[in-house]
Amino acid sequence: MSGSDDTPGLTQATARKALGQHFLFDPDILKRTALAAGPVAGRTVIEVGPGPGGLTRALLDQGAGKVIAVEADERFADALRSWPEAQDGRLHVILKDARKVRWESVLEELGASQPAMIVANLPYNVGTPLLVNWLKAGPWRGEMALMFQKEVAERICAKPNSDHYGRLAVLAHAVCDPHIAFTLPPGAFRPPPKVDSAVAVLHPLPAERVFPHLAKLEEVAGAAFGQRRKMLRAALKPLAKRHGLKAADWLQDLGIDPTARAETLTQDEFRHMASSLVK
Template sequence: MAGIDDLPPLRDVISRHGLAARKALGQNFLLDLNLTSRIARAAGDLTGTDVLEIGPGPGGLTRGLLASGARHVVAVEKDARCLPALAEIAAAYPGRLTVLEGDALALDVSAHLTPPIRIAANLPYNIGTELLVRWLTPPDWPPFWQSLTLMFQREVAQRIVARPGDKAYGRLAILAQWRAEPRIVLDLPPEAFTPPPKVSSAVVHFTALPAPRYPADPATLSRVVAMAFNQRRKMLRASLRGLVPDIEDRLLACGIAPTDRAEQIDLARFCALARNVAAEAT
């Protein structure tokens, strides 16, 4: 056995196919198959599950997901240079890997996936946050996915799990924690990657909640939170002045002091304020 399966080591695959990582594509390859296996295990029980993977590169995590028992992996890869290496993995796991060439921000992959569905990816740094926001803000909830297991820069991971009062607490924490349960499951130093990035990384596992933690209109909540954190150093009576004319009264009605700042307000009170504002608009 060569690592997790009978396929060649990833360094050999990269050398044979000339897959030097490209900065323009946000590529930093994780070559240690023990680590990719740990990420696959962090995604949960993959038996009988389809898995969507974005940016597989030479296929380290892809191999981990398949070896962990994923029923079917749909891998979206923008870099055509990686396709021959991924084809070798598909040949080793007949009928269980579909590789789609294209931009993950533009492709509709729904036709290739059958529920239950999990998403697992070492996301390219340049599109990671945008993809996460899309997966957390579908028109309907629950979403098409059961869980997300995603790698980010550690700074982004800390923003996702931050709590009120934390320096990292902001819009991303509210968005992630309103509809999901996120937790950091693995930290990775720069030297784990080829080439080593300038920052540390972390894997975050999100479990989709059956319903949002607190009722709120998504668009209104998004607007309230965006206004509050866009001027996070200001008191809320100032940062939210343009939201409704009597903002101080509405803040007080929701248990929020007008002199508080956004980073002091928990999810429950942001949702209460969003409901208050939405009720005025109807």
């Protein structure tokens, strides 16, 4: 990511394919991404994979109170640490694989305000596992605006009876209200990826609508969509057996058609199945 080829302070270094790096350079797109989930003024914002710092600069320019940038590439981490905002405490740079960061501990150590927003052009190779962990996070995690491959963004935001509806959509809708803010063609990035990209915005649901048993929900959705062409009674047979149940009887008792397929089930039906397995 970056603000412009000529923007002062941005590191001009080549992307590393192994790290899934694709940088943005258009200042208008960067500003739009920075504000996609709402105003960042005065907020703590977590950014993963800042690269040259284009989105980092946009977040700071829009008044973010503190930006916590997690970067696995030491070339960019070192450069960002030289920024004036890193000297005055508004920018904190962590050189680490984002999958290994203990986010809540970092926020507490830095005395950062919570909930923290997460705004990032995510490296393609770590985006989905990071999102799943953030969906399971506690009250420290606030609004998210995340750049993914378009197909992944569609999977996150999908509704029942659509091609992209699956485990990821069930998990996302259990704790957030997700939607796609905008899409971008490959040419918007350097180097250009092979596919379109999209920013998925996820606003946390009100506390009373958040499903509390995400591990069970993930287990049920994973089993149901793991064999998505099968009827539920067949797809869920191994899961039901592990819980001492007969799949067809269990589903009928819950008021769910055993001959239905996973992509037809609503969020409430998935929640109903998951809740019934909580001991």
